[in-house]
Amino acid sequence: MARLGLADWVKNFSFRLFGRAVPSFAALKLVYQRSGISLLYESYISVIFFAIFLAFGSTVVVGFVLHIVLFKLTLFQSIVAVLTLSLVVALLVPVVFLLLPLLRVNQKRNEIDANLVYTVGYMGVLSAGGVSVERIFNRVVEVESRAAIRDLAKRVIANVRMFGLDVASSLDDVGSRSPSDVFGKLLIGVVNTIKTSGDLKSLLVFETKRLLTVKREQLKKTLSTLIALAELYVTAMVMAPITFIVMLTILSVLGTTQFGLSPATQLNLIVFFGLPVICIVFIVVLDGVLPKEE
Numbered sequence: 001m002a003r004l005g006l007a008d009w010v011k012n013f014s015f016r017l018f019g020r021a022v023p024s025f026a027a028l029k030l031v032y033q034r035s036g037i038s039l040l041y042e043s044y045i046s047v048i049f050f051a052i053f054l055a056f057g058s059t060v061v062v063g064f065v066l067h068i069v070l071f072k073l074t075l076f077q078s079i080v081a082v083l084t085l086s087l088v089v090a091l092l093v094p095v096v097f098l099l100l101p102l103l104r105v106n107q108k109r110n111e112i113d114a115n116l117v118y119t120v121g122y123m124g125v126l127s128a129g130g131v132s133v134e135r136i137f138n139r140v141v142e143v144e145s146r147a148a149i150r151d152l153a154k155r156v157i158a159n160v161r162m163f164g165l166d167v168a169s170s171l172d173d174v175g176s177r178s179p180s181d182v183f184g185k186l187l188i189g190v191v192n193t194i195k196t197s198g199d200l201k202s203l204l205v206f207e208t209k210r211l212l213t214v215k216r217e218q219l220k221k222t223l224s225t226l227i228a229l230a231e232l233y234v235t236a237m238v239m240a241p242i243t244f245i246v247m248l249t250i251l252s253v254l255g256t257t258q259f260g261l262s263p264a265t266q267l268n269l270i271v272f273f274g275l276p277v278i279c280i281v282f283i284v285v286l287d288g289v290l291p292k293e294e
Helices: 002-021 026-035 041-070 075-128 133-143 147-161 167-177 181-195 200-254 263-289
Strands: none
Touching: 002 041, 026 041, 026 075, 026 167, 041 075, 075 133, 075 147, 075 181, 075 200, 133 147, 133 167, 147 167, 167 181, 181 200, 200 263
């Protein structure tokens, strides 16, 4: 509770100080809205300004104490060093705060795009049974396990039941705030279908087939990448170490050294350092290549 009270105090105090001076950058505001952060845009930017001044002031105070008391620098040297460090820290603060919405948008986009085909398929089944659009999204909220998709469906329902919007306006609002362009276009298609033919089942069946086709193509590309990585793995982890070990064994018989290291030392470096590093690199690469699905 103490942390919550401190967070509320910082948010309110920052908004009172900088709320009127918040710049309205349309691109930044759009990214922030798509990130799903609960704070208002103006409050978030106000907190950034407050954090900049707080970081600058605290760095100045701590820096002066360290440079004068511990490092025994002159007053001029301390001022230059402290101001330089404080400016660097103050510039890093907005970078961190502005990167957070971008990272959240990217994370949510990947989660939605990887799992949207299952949600759209479920929506298609419900629409085939004659379920209304509002009830479809209500069911998605109840059964959806992916937080990014569930939160967008919750917003559709909240716009209708709490703010009094009609279904089409609610879908337009959520589509503009969706971190995934694919999901946003799907909602636009649903709105157009509601306003024209009303045949939602055909739209969702078509989108399901299209998303399945896209997923098949992605899986084919992933499979091709994994095949190439497997060949590279065999070369790097099997053939290359064997070749180097044979070469170094021959050099050890001849009694030669390379780079001031004996053949035995080079063998130890390959076995105990080179191979584990290559394994770690391959693990990182595989983690980036394999699709992320829950």
